[in-house]
Amino acid sequence: MPELKPLSALDSLFLWGERPNTMMHVAGLLIFAPPEGADITYLRDLVDEALANRDVKVPWNRKLQSTGLVPTPFRSWVTDDELDLDYHVRRSALPSPGGERELGVLVSRLHSNALDMSRPPWEMHFIEGLEGGRFAIYVKIHHSLVDGYSAMKLLVASLSITAEEMDKPLFFSIGLPPRRRRTPTDAGAGLLAxxxxxxxxxxxxxxxxxxxxxxxxxxxxxxxxxxxxxxxxxxxxxxxxxxxxxxxxxxxxxxxxxxxxxxxxxxxxxxxxxxxxxxxxxxxxxxxxxxxxxxxxxxxxxxxxxxxxxxxxxxxxxxxxxxxxxxxxxxxxxxxxxxxxxxxxxxxxxxxxxxxxxxxxxxxxxxxxxxxxxxxxxxxxxxxxxxxxxxxxxxxxxxxxxxxxxxxxxxxxxxxxxxxxxxxxxxxxxxxxxxxxxxxxxxxxxxxxxxxxxxxxxxxxxxxxxxxxxxxxxxxxx
CATH class of the missing domain: 3.30.559.30 (Nonribosomal peptide synthetase, condensation domain)
Structure with a gap:
């Protein structure tokens, strides 16, 4: 029997907001300059490392419990025991000259696509081909999982404060703390009340x-x-x-x-x-x-x-x-x-x-x-x-x-x-x-x-x- 976790009222609102043309995901675009002397395979190796890491923590391994054909906001989170990391971690390349315009066009396109809600609702895109040998990472997450505060906590936790540190885990290998038990007061504070x-x-x-x-x-x-x-x-x-x-x-x-x-x-x-x-x-x-x-x-x-x-x-x-x-x-x-x-x-x-x-x-x-x-x-x-x-x-x-x-x-x-x-x-x-x-x-x-x-x-x-x-x-x- 899979583990179930009921949705909060605010989570339900963000999921119910997933109506035609309204996609309730947030994202971040990070632009990096590789270290001096980085090998030509640097980014490919980074992607391979991400795909090899199967230690996916909560909530990044959770998906919505299937409810058949009838859409409803009142569903539960369930652990995805067959998570396909190759689906969630992707690699893209910009057309030459790889400027900010080309990056903006790609991000616009990626952000126009809804997340697959039958899977854990997140994606991570490594983007190569930026001018000067730079690369970008675009991470898209459903808003029911994080707000801006949580996203910043994840950013800091998954990056290093020195160029020499090489073992920080990627965000999906960092678990978020469990939410405190909801009280009747919290339930009344939900936007659906x-x-x-x-x-x-x-x-x-x-x-x-x-x-x-x-x-x-x-x-x-x-x-x-x-x-x-x-x-x-x-x-x-x-x-x-x-x-x-x-x-x-x-x-x-x-x-x-x-x-x-x-x-x-x-x-x-x-x-x-x-x-x-x-x-x-x-x-x-x-x-x-x-x-x-x-x-x-x-x-x-x-x-x-x-x-x-x-x-x-x-x-x-x-x-x-x-x-x-x-x-x-x-x-x-x-x-x-x-x-x-x-x-x-x-x-x-x-x-x-x-x-x-x-x-x-x-x-x-x-x-x-x-x-x-x-x-x-x-x-x-x-x-x-x-x-x-x-x-x-x-x-x-x-x-x-x-x-x-x-x-x-x-x-x-x-x-x-x-x-x-x-x-x-x-x-x-x-x-x-x-x-x-x-x-x-x-x-x-x-x-x-x-x-x-x-x-x-x-x-x-x-x-x-x-x-x-x-x-x-x-x-x-x-």
Whole structure:
């Protein structure tokens, strides 16, 4: 009898989200420079080593229990006793000249393909042929297995801090810690729970119904003037990002100096995340103006919030949410950053004093209208439905020191996330060794020329740095 592990409510949501054209997998693109004097067979040997390692740990050896022809979110994880590692670990080559454009085209194609949910839901692609003898690794994992926090824990655990260390296991040979036993409170915090039950959970952690009312007044009652700077979901303007998506994806990247973003934040009394949101807002302003699609009101971003303790070992998902304006309605870069800072501060204030469970419950309550937004996009009537938010922006802190894989130095790390119906654009920033890498993921049909948005975001950073009196050191767009 195979071992069964029931799905959590949040896992069920991510799996139920696997609807037509919506694929709930996340990925990472890692670019490496091989060690000096590496043999011509270096990458082939690395792939052979990966395939020879049959020590696959939990959860990478788990698949969904088959339930026949009827799709359902209420399934269990079961150990795959016949795991085919050759299916999960693959090797690809870029066409000459092997530049960033060719890599982006390949990653766009790989990210457009759904994971086979009859197998453990992950893939690892070794990609050779990059200019300068470099290579890349693209790892795709279903979001029910990990969130950004867990993914970063895995990255650090599977790479070395020195070029000489050669025996670190690959990620699928590193087990994730078991999730703690769910309590009734945790179950109520799942995004599939009813709104009334969620409200009760929040109230139980914030002290009283009156406190609950004050906390949800800003986000859910748009006609109140309690917190005008707080981005209310149904105040978000409808735009082209909120339509129905197709199955094909487009991927673009940017890499910036972390020090530049921090110095901008210091001069303007803003957080690193505020600077990130602001430069994206400026990039979207230019990009949508070029398409003649810029709304008069600011776009609103959905911002995932990690609610784990600092010593949490990772595994599964523990994600809250806030909403914030991106300042796309403001031309001046410094004024835009100030508006973003005010919006995020107000949103984070809502979470002050809440427990982890209460934040999860509050986030679900806040995001409750999103289902109607997605249904409107699927039905082709998105412009006639209330719009909760326009895009997703995530900030994942990464390792501060350089990392290595079998002597190869990790040069850049780019997140590759999830667009969904009514949210055709997802941008994630990840810090690493003095840089930040931005991964832009969008629906190929809904968002034409995604590369132009990446370039416009770099230009937005340059404009903000100049206006703030900071010397810009903007990396090239890829």
């Amino acid at each position: 009813g709104v009334g039950q969620l409200a009760g959970e929040i109230a139980s952690h914030t002290g009283s119904a009156a406190t609950l009312g004050r906390r949800i007044a800003g986000p859910l009652l748009p006609f109140t003037k309690v917190r005008p700077e707080l981005a209310s979901g149904i105040r978000a303007p409808y735009c082209i990002l909120n339509g129905r998506i197709g199955r094909n994806r487009r991927f673009a990247t940017q890499q910036y100096s972390l020090d530049v973003l921090k110095r901008i934040g210091k001069t303007q009394d803003a957080t690193l995340n505020d600077v990130f949101i602001s430069i994206v807002g400026g990039g979207l302003r230019s990009f949508l103006t070029e398409l003649d699609e810029l709304p008069r009101k600011s776009l609103v971003a959905f911002l995932p919030v990690n609610v784990r303790a600092k010593d949490d070992g990772g595994g599964g998902n523990a994600i809250g949410a806030i909403l914030a304006k991106v300042g796309s309605d403001i031309a001046d870069p410094v004024e835009r950053l100030a508006a973003v800072s005010a919006s995020t501060a107000a949103a984070k204030h809502q979470l002050e004093g809440m427990s982890r469970q209460a934040i999860l419950a509050y986030s679900a309550y806040l995001m409750a209208p999103t289902g109607f937004q997605a249904l409107g996009a699927l039905a082709g009537i998105g412009a006639g439905m209330p719009t909760n938010f326009n895009l997703c922006l995530s900030n994942v802190p990464g390792p501060a020191d350089p990392l290595y894989l079998r002597g190869s130095r990790l040069e850049a790390s780019y997140p590759v996330s999830i667009p969904i119906h009514s949210m055709a654009l997802n941008i994630t920033m990840q810090s690493y060794a003095g840089t930040v890498g931005l991964g832009f993921v969008g629906c190929r049909d809904t968002i034409p020329h995604l590369q132009r948005l990446a370039v416009a975001t770099g230009e937005s950073l340059t404009a903000l740095a100049v206006a703030a009196g900071v010397e810009p050191m903007v990396g090239d767009a890829h």
